[in-house]
Amino acid sequence: MKSESIILEMKSITKEFPGVKALDNVNLKVVEAEIHAICGENGAGKSTLMKVLSGVYPYGTYEGDILFKEQLCEFKDIKQSEDLGIVIIHQELALIPELSIAENIFLGNEQAKKGVINWNETVSKARDLLNKVGLQESPNTLIKDIGVGKQQLVEIAKALSKNVKLLILDEPTAALNENDSENLLNLLMELRSQGMTSIIISHKLNEIKKVANSVTIIRDGQSIETIDTADITEDRIINGMVGRSLTNRYPERQPNIGETFFEVKNWSTFHPVQNERQIVKDVNLHIKKGEIVGIAGLMGSGRTELAMSIFGKSYGKKTTGEVYKDGKPLNLTNVTKAINEGIAYVSEDRKEYGLILMNDIKENISLASLNKIANNHVINDNKEYVVAEEYRTKMNIKTPSVTQKVGNLSGGNQQKVVLSKWMFSEPDLLILDEPTRGIDVGAKFEIYTIMNELASQGKGILVISSELPEIIGMCDRVYVMSEGEITGEVKKADATQEVLMKYMTNSRG
Structure with a gap:
């Protein structure tokens, strides 16, 4: 690693909050035109380190030095770091839904003369930037009318408009489906080939191995090591993150499954605004005491809508069907009634x-x-x-x-x-919607252990997850949804990614 090729060096960074030392003497070196991954458990200090770098936590609130292109940086705010070409895209996207793509790209960086915005120039430049990130949308499209994956690409276009030299992405694929994640990672690799330097914070170890040149592992606020990805394995990353090896990603489980206690019969619901659009179509499912049941399906298959509509009709219109608990019909017309009947719902959007x-x-x-x-x-x-x-x-x-x-x-x-x-x-029934999204492997293991403990107490658990290994590793039985319908029911012994994907891409119609 030649010193002249290092674009960023953070030396002995220490950051304290009341009662907590979030960063303790952290060191980081990033080489120009590489993708550098930062890994660590939730709470390890990854996002805090990037907020120090980008000026969200200004100079004077931390100890240590930041050198960017060998220049000592003392950023007072995020604007100063952006002026140098350091741009951060946070996990929670900072876009305004009611504004257009073009307006969002140039928000705070308006194409104006004497206080008057040149809209032709704004739209033209936005179109060029969208082409760079592979988006076909019109610059006049409202942000609320595009999906999360495309919104991530808009954020990158916005960063490119600021002449970015170092792009920081905090969990960029956490809320994306597989296809959108793939597009985003391919874009990062394309930008790298054009000389862009990126730092990516991610818990998805397979993605890190695919795109990153090197990985810095942070544990309990300290930098543990930086490794070239050519020499790295997922097990080594995990060992560095949690301080121990996780030989099994899923805790051992001895299921003690009882009688059926929860049933959903002929359940249907329609879109809350587009009243003629049926989202959930005639679904039937059951859960036994002590059983962990999965719902697999692609984005848009109706999994979350099904769960929310059961949980006190918190989603949908014209909902029909029956729900039974211990053979007794339930009247789940609102969330309070659902809670009182022993049903709990952990949303995918915490x-x-x-x-x-x-x-x-x-x-x-x-x-x-x-x-x-x-x-x-x-x-x-x-x-x-x-x-x-x-x-x-x-x-x-x-x-x-x-x-x-x-x-x-x-x-x-x-x-x-x-x-x-x-x-x-x-609760007697716990519905978990994407329970480990954006969570590191150590915390995932803890949550899986809690699920097993609840099941051993005779609770029923319904798990919605986009991660097929998680569904296969944790569930006793799996329902598969496609286009609002249950297209398959698979026993644990028969559950493979290939079998589940076959049902996920089929529809009964």
């Missing part, structure tokens, strides 16, 4: 539907079961604190205190808070 980010951990954990910690309709603060502490320990939530705001936690720890909330409600 920030939007699972948590109140400005509230603390204890308030989030008690949210679905306030009656358990209230005396005469007044919340008992001591009870709430004790319950939250119990789950903090049980779920290994990494935080100095349960009074910490949930918005300050890493994604994996936020997911553990959501799970804690629903476990405290003591």
Whole structure:
């Protein structure tokens, strides 16, 4: 590694928050025109390090030095880092849904003279940038009218408009399907061939091996090692991330499956706005006590819509069908009734539907079961604190205190808070929608262990996941959906990726 080829060097970076040392003497070197991956468990300090680099955490709030193209950088804000060509794309995309693609690309960087925007120039330049990232959409298309995968490409086009020299992507494929992920990774490799340098934070080890030239592993706020990907294995990355080898990605399980206790019969629902568009079509399924049942399907197959419509009709219109628990018909007309009947739903979008980010951990954990910690309709603060502490320990939530705001936690720890909330409600059926999205392998193993423990207590678990190895590794039985229908039911012994994919790409019609 020649010193003249190093575009970025971060030396002895230390960053503290009240009660937490998020970064402890971290060192990082990135070579020009490479894709450099950063790996680590949730809460290891990856995103914090990138926020230090990009000026989100300004100079003076951390210790250590940043050298970019051998120039010492003391960024006071994100604009100063962008002016030098360092651009960060956060996991939560910073696009405005009601504005067009062109307006979003040049937001804050308007093509204007004397305060008047030149719209012809804006649209023309936006079209050129969209061509560079492989998007065919009109620059006048509203952001809300394109999918998440295309929105990621718009973010990259926006970065290119700022003459980016170092592109930082935080979990860029976490919310993408396989096809969109592939397109994004191919674009990064194409940009690398044109001389672009990128840093990618990802938990998807197969993606890292595919695109990255080198990997820096961070554990507990410290840089462990940097390795050339030609010499690396997934097991070595995992060992560096968690400090131990995970010989088995899925915990051992001895299923103790009882009688059928939950049934859905002839279930259908329509789109909430496009009233004639049927999203879920005549679905029948059942779950036994102590059973983990999977729902596999491609994006848009109706998996989430099915789960949400069952959970108190929180999705859809003109919903019909029957739900039975222990042979008794349920009237699940709203979420409160669903919770009271012992049903819990962990949303795929934990920030939007699972948590109140400005509230603390204890308030989030008690949210679905306030009656358990209230005396005469007044919340008992001591009870709430004790319950939250119990789950903090049980779920290994990494935080100095349960009074910490949930918005300050890493994604994996936020997911553990959501799970804690629903476990405290003591459900009989737990529906988990993408329970390990954006979560590292160590935290995944912990969540799988919790699922097994709940199943061993006789709970039923319904898991929706886009990761077929996860479905195969964890589920006793799998339903497969395509175009709103159940196209197959597969026993664990017969579940392979090939079998599931065959059903996922078929429809009964």
